[in-house]
Amino acid sequence: MDDFELEIKRDFLQEAKDLLQSVEQSFLELERDPTNQELINSIFRFAHSLKGTSRAVGFGQIAELTHSAENLLIEIKNGKIHVTQAIVSILLTFNDKVSEMIEGLVDNLDAVFNVNELVFELERISNNEPPLGGSIAVPSVEAFPVDPAVLMTPPPSDDSKWEEEEAAVIDPQPLTATAPVVDELEVPVPPPAQAAPPAMEKAAPIKKERKDDETLRVSLNRLEKLNDLVGELVILKALVENSLDSMGEHKTSRSLGKLCKEIQDLSISLRMVPVGPTFQKMTRVVRDTSALLEKKVELRVIGEDTEIDKTVLESLGDPLVHIIRNAIDHGVETPQERTAAGKAEAGVVELMAFHEGNFLVIQITDDGKGIDANRLIEKAKKKRIIAESANLTEQQGIELIFHPGFSTKDQVSEVSGRGVGMDVVKTNIEALGGEVKVRSRVGGGSCFRLMLPLTLAIIEGMLIQTGADNYVIPKGQVQEIIKLNEKDITRITGRVPYITLRNEIIPLFYLQGDFGNVKRPEANVAVIVTQGDVTYAVGITDVLRQLQVVVKPATKEMAGQTGVMGTTILGNGKPAIIIDLLNLYMKRVKKEATGLKSAAA
């Protein structure tokens, strides 16, 4: 295979992957709005071009499979077959199969797949033959009720849609100002304005075509390189500014400063992508999960244009899927239960993204039955996760769901509840420097709030001094800073010393000794770090100042060194190590904590 052929094949796979993702949304949209001719046309166009291109680049199996899907779509287009949930299911199966094939081809361009069953099934349905009920699982749930309001909404003309799109692009953070801040969760009342999602809002493939014209694929490596260089530019700028100022060139110096700031902001923003595509994938999760559980669930998505660092977004998919599945499985009741409780038959899961300070908040709210703290506590005691005598508040009870190996559903279900889950979600989010919070009310529903740093590339840090060395620590890990007097330190031979902070006994570690080779470490100041229910103090020489730092990877030679989060370059151009205090001390603290309690008792 020559280079050219290889290249067009790779290009095709990448493009097809993106297209499949957006067409999946169209399939789901079709389920809600089965008579939308424009939508059907756009899906048909997609299938047609997929067939043509895949054949042209030499992926005959994709072409063959798409050909039979296209046949089915022709029948739908001509009104001979009506769109039902079963039809959408088979189309989604087709979509999954092609995605799977593309993944396989990315790894091995000569991969061969078994498409016969699906081709057969597609052909059979196209010919309007009754289903055999064989290999292809079509969830036997009655079709989702189609909201009459949706059907009656006249599809907006193409022009108005473009305007909407443009507006969204011009205003980069439309949600920052208006996003509701739900700290205390009341009963999650769905905003009435959102009741009928306009069907045309997400004619994804059509929009996509236009967007693609205006974007350019750039490798993340090159962006990172750009960020590095811009960082250097900013350091040099500081020097140049000084000499310009001393020469009396204040105006030039100011212009230079402004320009550099703008370039820096821009280069950072290049890594930011909207959460929309990730949110859209959840539509499918909701559909499949609710169909499987025979529940009716409506997904509402708010704030799709909110932007976040690409690397953060990538690690967000799995936690989101998990929380949403949980919300449907454990939260939302069956239609019968809901009717009995005086709720609407269909449950609502709301997925909302907005900015709050330097964080992106993603809130997953359901209006299901909520989390029964008492049941959780009871269960935790039975499982000996907590002591029989433990006296937990309701909130503490709710937070037991994050405990490893905890599953509340009495029967382990296919969807969620394998006992691994929420604790993994919590760990994953915390690994990103984020936080998970949960609020819930029995009968009222639950709300999971994920707070994520907008970017992993820049963090708020503190420049600290310990001995002769300077380090950066992430500000997020610092609970408070206290002055350390020798008389407040209690030393026990063979143990870590401890201090008493507001009647709480906490271990004290010396950074100089643990992240250095100093035998007799000293400290004037202690940084208090809290993680979960563990608190400890880290003794350092001084806190110099707060600063924003660009996080760079640790060098390969430092790999595996405990407590290193990364490196950065300070304003004076010198490299500095960013210390992860949690990583450095967590294991030791846990060991000490048990010892301290017995020592104090």
Added chain:
Amino acid sequence: MGTTKNHSSTDASRFMEFSLGGESFAVDLLLVKEVITPPEMTPIPKSAAHVSGLINLRGLVLTVIDARKLLGIQPEKATTENAVIIFDLGERLVGVIVDSIQKVLHVPVENVKPVPDADAATPYMKGIIQFDNKLTMLIDPEILLAGTPSAKHRAA
């Protein structure tokens, strides 16, 4: 650097020659990204003695290794001749401090001799360059630096 006489470039290789404690060493020139004067370095705590620290190379943070300490050669006093060779080892860049850079050698392939068996214990020795009535140790920086994790705990 005029050492290329009598040889066409097709059957010759180029090496960078540098000195450590009075001895001559050479590395494949293609692995050298650049040579800089030693900048100020940030020490890495808990690192081995041969790790000098971190430097900022135009926005990239790199580790610098002291080749003299790594090879157990008595370091000479710091002079203005001291240099840091930045090696591009594919997946990473590493800096190595040397006493001084000598020259670029343009050597016919047949002048690069295999290492005598007696030196098999030092796998980073790739060969011996016989040139201008002088022997120069050819070092493979990839092997030399791969076997030297900077953090003590890994060496332990």
